[in-house]
Amino acid sequence: MTADGVAARHTPGVRRSLTGWGRTAPSACDVSEVHTAEDLDTVLAGATHSKRSVVARGLGRSYGDAAQCAGGVVIDMTGLDTVLEADLDTGVVRMGAGTSLDALMRAFVPRGWFVPVTPGTRHVTVGGAIAADIHGKNHHRDGSFCSYVTRLSLATPSGRVEVSPQSDPDLFWATAGGMGLTGIVVDATVQMVRIETATMRVDTERAQNLDDCLTRMTEHDGDYRYSVAWIDCLARGAKMGRAVLTRADHARLEDLPPARRADALCFNPVVGAQVPITPPSGLVNPVTVAAFNELWFRKAPRSRTGELQSMATYFHPLDGVGSWNRMYGARGFVQYQFVVPFGAEEALRAVLTRLSQRRMASFVTVLKRFGPADPGPLSFPIEGWTLAFDLPVGPLSTGPLLDALDEIVAGAGGRVYLAKDSRLRPELLEAMYPRLAEWRATRQRIDPAGVFASDLSRRLDLVSTPRTGRASRPSRARASAKTKTKAKEVATP
Amino acid sequence: MNDAMGMPQTAVVVGGTSDIARAVLRSLVARRLRRIVLVGRDEIGLAAVAKELQVLGPIEVDTMTFDVTDMDRLGTVVADSSARLGQVDLVLVAAGILGDQSSDESDPEAVARVLTTNFTGTAAVMTAFAAVLRSQGHGRMIVLSSVAGVRVRRANYVYGASKAGLDGFALGMAEALRGSGASLMIVRPGWVATGMTEGLDPAPFATTPQAVAADVVAGMERSTPVVWSPGPLRLVFAVMRLLPAALWRRLPG
Numbered sequence: 001m002t003a004d005g006v007a008a009r010h011t012p013g014v015r016r017s018l019t020g021w022g023r024t025a026p027s028a029c030d031v032s033e034v035h036t037a038e039d040l041d042t043v044l045a046g047a048t049h050s051k052r053s054v055v056a057r058g059l060g061r062s063y064g065d066a067a068q069c070a071g072g073v074v075i076d077m078t079g080l081d082t083v084l085e086a087d088l089d090t091g092v093v094r095m096g097a098g099t100s101l102d103a104l105m106r107a108f109v110p111r112g113w114f115v116p117v118t119p120g121t122r123h124v125t126v127g128g129a130i131a132a133d134i135h136g137k138n139h140h141r142d143g144s145f146c147s148y149v150t151r152l153s154l155a156t157p158s159g160r161v162e163v164s165p166q167s168d169p170d171l172f173w174a175t176a177g178g179m180g181l182t183g184i185v186v187d188a189t190v191q192m193v194r195i196e197t198a199t200m201r202v203d204t205e206r207a208q209n210l211d212d213c214l215t216r217m218t219e220h221d222g223d224y225r226y227s228v229a230w231i232d233c234l235a236r237g238a239k240m241g242r243a244v245l246t247r248a249d250h251a252r253l254e255d256l257p258p259a260r261r262a263d264a265l266c267f268n269p270v271v272g273a274q275v276p277i278t279p280p281s282g283l284v285n286p287v288t289v290a291a292f293n294e295l296w297f298r299k300a301p302r303s304r305t306g307e308l309q310s311m312a313t314y315f316h317p318l319d320g321v322g323s324w325n326r327m328y329g330a331r332g333f334v335q336y337q338f339v340v341p342f343g344a345e346e347a348l349r350a351v352l353t354r355l356s357q358r359r360m361a362s363f364v365t366v367l368k369r370f371g372p373a374d375p376g377p378l379s380f381p382i383e384g385w386t387l388a389f390d391l392p393v394g395p396l397s398t399g400p401l402l403d404a405l406d407e408i409v410a411g412a413g414g415r416v417y418l419a420k421d422s423r424l425r426p427e428l429l430e431a432m433y434p435r436l437a438e439w440r441a442t443r444q445r446i447d448p449a450g451v452f453a454s455d456l457s458r459r460l461d462l463v464s465t466p467r468t469g470r471a472s473r474p475s476r477a478r479a480s481a482k483t484k485t486k487a488k489e490v491a492t493p
Numbered sequence: 494m495n496d497a498m499g500m501p502q503t504a505v506v507v508g509g510t511s512d513i514a515r516a517v518l519r520s521l522v523a524r525r526l527r528r529i530v531l532v533g534r535d536e537i538g539l540a541a542v543a544k545e546l547q548v549l550g551p552i553e554v555d556t557m558t559f560d561v562t563d564m565d566r567l568g569t570v571v572a573d574s575s576a577r578l579g580q581v582d583l584v585l586v587a588a589g590i591l592g593d594q595s596s597d598e599s600d601p602e603a604v605a606r607v608l609t610t611n612f613t614g615t616a617a618v619m620t621a622f623a624a625v626l627r628s629q630g631h632g633r634m635i636v637l638s639s640v641a642g643v644r645v646r647r648a649n650y651v652y653g654a655s656k657a658g659l660d661g662f663a664l665g666m667a668e669a670l671r672g673s674g675a676s677l678m679i680v681r682p683g684w685v686a687t688g689m690t691e692g693l694d695p696a697p698f699a700t701t702p703q704a705v706a707a708d709v710v711a712g713m714e715r716s717t718p719v720v721w722s723p724g725p726l727r728l729v730f731a732v733m734r735l736l737p738a739a740l741w742r743r744l745p746g
């Protein structure tokens with residue numbers, strides 16, 4: 001290939017239609033794959049020069065429209081997947097932003113180091129983990145992902161900058177949860193956590209209703225590093241909010257049976273099955289979900305302690321089924337996740353009541369307690385209760401119901417998670433993220449020309465200052481030539 | 494941008510005084526629609542619609558006077574309306590005239606006028622906006638067709654043929670837009686009680702602009718390629734299409 005050919009490969013070329021993991025709101029853009037940091041600089045410079053909008057994309061696990069940019073350039077970062085430096089004594093690892101948590105676990109779990117935070121899937125990139133400041137089942141104890149990032153290299157329209165929480169705290173924390181709009185993370189340095197085994201020691205218990213669940217979590221979450229509750233979203237009346245709590249710690253070597261101690265750090269999860277086709281929308285409905293929930297609740301032991309589970313089983317059960325997002329059919333689905341502060345339990349109850357009364361069928365409804373927030377102005381987690389659930393798109397009540405939930409959440413001082421959002425009313429953004437102006441100021445400093453944009457940022461007016469009731473302008477168009485027709489201009493009969 | 498439920502934030506409406514378009518806009522303003530450009534021939538009528546919409550909430554409405562048969566100004570109107578919105582999430586194509594079948598069928602100029610407005614001009618407008626949607630990589634076009642075009646009847650063949658042509662054009666364009674990020678939805682209403690049909694006798698399955706709007710919004714949420722309104726007309730016309738001519742001719746209306 002000639003030098004020109006190489007350059008051509010990195011000038012935006014491949015027009016592709018993209019969606020998030022929820023498979024809603026597709027839009028087309030030019031996708032540029034990059035394989036080196038220099039590729040990335042070239043593509044970014046080219047797009048900046050031609051005044052096109054740019055956003056980076058990792059493995060496409062954001063549910064909504066965060067990693068797509070209609071008509072612009074989307075940089076596929078998954079080629080920057082090299083581990084650049086690793087200190088196995090301290091657990092400090094530097095890797096390309098396109099490296100997946102799956103790859104990090106496969107490389108470092110056998111060496112006794114685990115990622116500091118993992119979401120419900122391993123198939124996210126480090127860059128995406130920073131952009132969404134992801135949280136895991138250990139947030140109540142350990143905080144979110146960016147608390148473990150000690151340094152990152154950021155590609156901006158004016159060049160590359162090295163950022164740490166000490167060197168430029170405003171930029172570092174604006175990037176944490178900044179949805180990729182403050183620059184593109186090229187590589188990052190992450191502090192991993194020490195483990196003795198690749199096994200989890202899990203305690204399971206059932207809670208009979210929401211109060212029971214909240215009490216159990218409040219009283220005993222502190223005893224565990226990881227904690228989550230699965231909620232039966234369709235249970236009503238006295239059973240509303242019935243739950244299965246699974247809380248765990250990394251198993252110590254002595255927790256394993258002697259025969260397994262020699263190979264304690266073996267980590268080799270496999271994808272069991274693949275959803276082969278997209279079934280018609282409607283498969284996930286109140287009947288199928290109620291049946292599943294009943295089974296799932298009854299299958300869980302009333303109480304069981306010290307069960308040994310693999311990391312994949314405990315953290316990433318859905319990764320065992322490839323393309324599980326197809327289950328919701330061609331129309332796709334919405335994941336709604338919000339957090340409300342402690343003390344706003346009534347808001348949580350109001351949301352669950354509406355879900356169960358309206359028979360909104362969510363396959364996976366998950367409740368968790370967040371610990372203190374990190375300094376990121378757009379970082380999602382704040383101290384309180386977070387609830388996440390999926391709803392299929394199609395039933396006409398879904399949109400208005402979620403709009404009503406937004407009001408409850410915002411009214412309680414809570415917020416929704418932008419990495420999962422695909423439908424928030426933009427007017428509520430500032431109420432949910434009161435430090436938005438601070439974030440916008442930092443963003444403006446780094447990207448004054450507004451190169452970075454995504455469908456999410458346009459939909460929510462994240463980047464520009466919101467229009468405040470600008471009065472409508474009078475008609476500017478001149479009257480067209482008069483036509484002779486007598487028929488009235490109206491629609492079809 | 495359109496959200497996960499297919500709800501737009503911005504819209505251009507061609508045929509901005511159409512009763513069906515007005516009803517659709519009212520429903521969409523209640524969801525996410527905040528900025529609108531109304532395009533049409535009747536400046537005073539457009540201003541009235543703009544006023545009626547602005548009562549509903551803090552939205553911006555611009556109006557532009559334009560006749561869809563005015564090829565000289567088409568490019569300017571499309572560029573100007575798109576520029577005002579920034580991103581065009583929805584293009585609602587609702588321009589159209591009914592004409593008067595009994596006098597039009599012996600008046601070549603009148604036939605040309607109905608066909609030029611409902612088919613030729615509208616198809617040109619669609620083509621210009623399709624280029625906008627294709628280049629921005631997203632957005633939806635909604636085209637108001639009619640059941641009158643599904644199988645053209647003797648009783649309104651001038652109007653029916655114009656809608657038959659438009660419907661076929663739109664079906665083809667919908668296919669052409671696949672993979673572009675943009676999409677096109679066809680709406681086939683039955684007899685709707687509007688300004689257009691004032692004074693005419695209602696046909697079976699007659700409906701209202703509000704009911705059509707509800708079907709349109711439901712179609713948007715479900716990404717339905719063709720919306721029939723009311724819904725049962727889909728089945729009715731599946732049969733109608735196949736009726737022998739001798740029988741078809743005898744149907745009332």
